[in-house]
Each structure stands twice: as structure tokens, then as C-alpha cells.
Amino acid sequence: MRSPAPWSAPAGPPAARDRSPAPRRADVRPLFPALAETSEVYLDSASTTQKPRPVIEAVHRYHSTRTANAGRGTYPWATALTRDLEGVREHTARFLGAAPDEVVFTAGATAGLNAVALAWGLAALGDGDEILYSPRDHASNVYPWWQLRTTLARFGRHIRLVPYRVTALGEADVDDIAAKLTPRTRLITVAHLHHVFGALSTLEELRGRIDPGVLLCFDCSQSGGHLPVRVTELGADFAVLSAHKMFGAPGTGVLYCRRRVHDQLTAFLPGGNSGVAPAESGLAPRAMPARLEGGTPDIAGILALGAALDFLDEAGLDTVAAHNRALTERLVSGLRPLPGLEFLPGPAHAPCDNGYGIVSFTLDGIGSTDLGFVLAEFGFLVRTGAHCVPPRGGPAGQAAADDDSVRVSTHLYNTADEIDRFVRCVATIATEVR
Structure with a gap:
């Protein structure tokens, strides 16, 4: 018999369950196997999120036990x-x-x-x-x-x-x-x-x-x-x-x-x-x-x-939103004083603190693609480039120079310490490129 996961959603429809307490933030990260196998800091959740163990098991369970088609057979x-x-x-x-x-x-x-x-x-x-x-x-x-x-x-x-x-x-x-x-x-x-x-x-x-x-x-x-x-x-x-x-x-x-x-x-x-x-x-x-x-x-x-x-129900979307907002505010306040750093439109320009886990910026003296390579060398995985935004001017247009940026995106598995380390790394690069 398959051993239960350290934390997995109980069976049955969510509305009928006895709701267990949402896991503490410190308890969430071990549920993501890919993060347990690396020391790198994943900051590209807007591209794709890491997968918790219950999701991985759902895919494995279908392919390994009673694989069939749906909506067709009567067995x-x-x-x-x-x-x-x-x-x-x-x-x-x-x-x-x-x-x-x-x-x-x-x-x-x-x-x-x-x-x-x-x-x-x-x-x-x-x-x-x-x-x-x-x-x-x-x-x-x-x-x-x-x-x-x-x-x-x-x-x-x-x-x-x-x-x-x-x-x-x-x-x-x-x-x-x-x-x-x-x-x-x-x-x-x-x-x-x-x-x-x-x-x-x-x-x-x-x-x-x-x-x-x-x-x-x-x-x-x-x-x-x-x-x-x-x-x-x-x-x-x-x-x-x-x-x-x-x-x-x-x-x-x-x-x-x-x-x-x-x-x-x-x-x-x-x-x-x-x-x-x-x-x-x-x-x-x-x-x-x-x-x-x-x-x-x-x-x-x-x-x-x-x-x-199920995972999001247990974690709580309000908890996820609050966590990402806190990380966004921490990231913006940490990056704001850095020389040559310019934020794209977004939470950094808002009249009050807010944020949903996505911040994009450029840094004078180094292109965003090169900056992404350097950050990866130090273990920080971010997205760079135009981020799938179409060229300006329509189908025949060309990408503008300011369409190239670094995007940092967080989720429930990221920590304040990771954000602080990232800010220190960018600060070091900003000093060197000047």
C-alpha cells in the first residue's frame, strides 16, 4: 500500500470535509520535491510554479493504476x-x-x-x-x-x-x-x-x-x-x-x-x-x-x-496573497535605493504598498539577459527578456529597447531570506557595473 504523503488533501469533495488547519509557511516548502533537491532560489513562478507532492502523485497515480479513458467506457x-x-x-x-x-x-x-x-x-x-x-x-x-x-x-x-x-x-x-x-x-x-x-x-x-x-x-x-x-x-x-x-x-x-x-x-x-x-x-x-x-x-x-x-484550499488563497504581498513589498523596498535600477510599471509606482508577487526592473550598465545569466551563476533563477509581450506597432512592429527586463516572481514556497539575499546580490552587481 502506498504510504501517505507528509501532507496531502483528504479524500472527498472540499465542501464536505472537516477542514484541517492551513499549514504554516515553514511546513510548505518540504512539500515541493524539486526545491528540496537544489540550493538555487526559484523566482520564476509567473512562468510556471513548482509542483507540490500531491499534484505529482495525482499524475503518477493515473498512469500507474487503472489507466483508462473517461466519458466513453462503461466498465x-x-x-x-x-x-x-x-x-x-x-x-x-x-x-x-x-x-x-x-x-x-x-x-x-x-x-x-x-x-x-x-x-x-x-x-x-x-x-x-x-x-x-x-x-x-x-x-x-x-x-x-x-x-x-x-x-x-x-x-x-x-x-x-x-x-x-x-x-x-x-x-x-x-x-x-x-x-x-x-x-x-x-x-x-x-x-x-x-x-x-x-x-x-x-x-x-x-x-x-x-x-x-x-x-x-x-x-x-x-x-x-x-x-x-x-x-x-x-x-x-x-x-x-x-x-x-x-x-x-x-x-x-x-x-x-x-x-x-x-x-x-x-x-x-x-x-x-x-x-x-x-x-x-x-x-x-x-x-x-x-x-x-x-x-x-x-x-x-x-x-x-x-x-x-485541494492544495490551494488547504493553504488558503488569502494566505498566499498576503505572503506574496509581503515579499513584493520587501523586494521593492530593498531594490529601490540601488543606483541605476529602474522599475517597470507596477507595485513600485503605487501610492501605497501592494503587490502580487511580480516585480520587473532594468539595471543600467548591463542588459537584462546578461544580468539574468549572472544572477543564475549566483543561484537566483529569474525570467529575462520581453516576457512574451508582442512587438510594439502591431504584427510588423519591432520590440522596443525598454521591453527587455528582469522579472522576479514569487510564490508560497519563497522566503524573506531569499528576497534579502537576492537584493544583496543585485546590489553587488549594480556597484560593479557602475
Whole structure:
């Protein structure tokens, strides 16, 4: 019999469990095997998080015991898996404050945003319709709309992509968005937590200023697993999550589709067990969420997502958010006095202390890529470069010089001591390069 993990979520749906106390911060780090095997300091959680033991075991358990397909066979292995996956769907719905039929499993946040473009955009947008977006968002929240515009143009429908600005704090500029709304605006898409700037955008200031028919799409890749995400409070019609950024496995994601948009969605992955069924006139769409879930699901990844949600339930999202905020404030205050260091938009420019675990900066005298190599030599693992932000000026544009930066991103397993050591290392480099 397999020995229980040092700390793993008890069986059964979260709502029915006796809640055990959240583990103390000092008890969390040993649950991440990769961190126990290295002395390096991992500061790239915005790219992908380390995986706790319960998530690793969920993947291993599926591949090593009673491996089967879900939603097809009638024998016990298959039916048990089908129930397990629906249990994860229900858990995800509770996590977001949604209904189970509003939760679609995808191959990741990129796949989720492309699903919106294909399942909604191709069918619902007409000639002259407009989408408001930020060119400074992650490419996964920019390129699908560029591609949609190109695809529709081939069939004689020309849509407009209207860019809006980002403030000095790194947030979506709601005044600029409001000024660019027109009767042809159909969708506003925004990064809930920006992947470079670490700034939160909720569009709350636009409540009552947007026509109810305008749909809202939130990229929650960075906020999911870092702070509470409640789609109803956001007023979201679409929202995407990336499992590998919230302790889950890569290749798995979530697309939230509000019920009011279900009738506007068409199946875009027809095939085995897909979202369509034979009809007299060809193919008829099935009910949601099956309509958008063609093909064999990533069973191991979805089970891992369930384990990750259990882990986050036990740790507490408020605890995670408070921990990342404390580390962010410590990092900003430590880096601020360093000569030649300049912060990108984000928490360093906020009028009060805040932060969600993401800080980006440049340092005079050394390029960010070279700085990243030097930091890695000293054992600090950070992300450098343009961070998947598209080139300025659209598809034919070029990356600007200030698009190259160092990004530090933390999570529950990072410590104040690691931040202090990192600041001292950057301070030494700053002195040497001057």
C-alpha cells in the first residue's frame, strides 16, 4: 500500500470535509520535491510554479493504476474516472464562483483564449465590429485577436482591434477604454493580473459605463492560484486559467464561459466525443461544456488540477496573497535605493504598498539577459527578456529597447531570506557595473 504523503488533501469533495488547519509557511516548502533537491532560489513562478507532492502523485497515480479513458467506457475504471473529472469540474466551479456547466477544460490559457476567438468570434462578429485589447498584454491575449481579424477578413468580414493604454501603475487605463467604447464594441479583453507589471485590473471603475451587451474577457493566468478569482464579481463573460501557474501540470487549463454567452458559442473541435451530434441538417451543437471539449481530455492534467485546487484550499488563497504581498513589498523596498535600477510599471509606482508577487526592473550598465545569466551563476533563477509581450506597432512592429527586463516572481514556497539575499546580490552587481 502506498504510504501517505507528509501532507496531502483528504479524500472527498472540499465542501464536505472537516477542514484541517492551513499549514504554516515553514511546513510548505518540504512539500515541493524539486526545491528540496537544489540550493538555487526559484523566482520564476509567473512562468510556471513548482509542483507540490500531491499534484505529482495525482499524475503518477493515473498512469500507474487503472489507466483508462473517461466519458466513453462503461466498465468501473472508466466510469470512476468520469466521476473524478466531473468532481474536478465542480471543484473548479466553486473555486471561481461559477456553475459546473460554465467550466470548460482546455489545453491551457492560450488554448482557452483561442477557443473564445474561434467558438465565439468566428460566429458572432460582424463586419465593423470592434474588440478592445491591450498590446502590452501577454501574446496569448493579443495574437488570437490578430489571427481572428485576419481569418474573418478572408471571408469579407472586417473587424477592428482597438488598442487601449496601460497606466504608469501597470493597470488597464479605464478612462482610455471608456473613451474608445463605441456602439460597435463587442468585447473588452484584459489581463486580470499583468504578467510583467504585476498590476491588478478589474474594470470595476467601468461598471455602469459599459453597454450590457459588451462582453468582458479576463486573462487570469497570473491571478489564478495567487489571489481569489470570483468571475461573478469581475462581471466576466469569459475567463481563462493556466493550471501550470497554479501548482498544476502543464498542458491543462480552464475556460470559464458565462451562461449568457452559451447560445453564441459554436463547436470548434468536431470529432470523437466532441461538442456536436449528427442532425438532419448536418451537425448540431451539444450542451455546454461538452460543446467546446472535443477529443480525449488531458485526464492526468485535470486530475492534477484537482490536487492543486485541494492544495490551494488547504493553504488558503488569502494566505498566499498576503505572503506574496509581503515579499513584493520587501523586494521593492530593498531594490529601490540601488543606483541605476529602474522599475517597470507596477507595485513600485503605487501610492501605497501592494503587490502580487511580480516585480520587473532594468539595471543600467548591463542588459537584462546578461544580468539574468549572472544572477543564475549566483543561484537566483529569474525570467529575462520581453516576457512574451508582442512587438510594439502591431504584427510588423519591432520590440522596443525598454521591453527587455528582469522579472522576479514569487510564490508560497519563497522566503524573506531569499528576497534579502537576492537584493544583496543585485546590489553587488549594480556597484560593479557602475
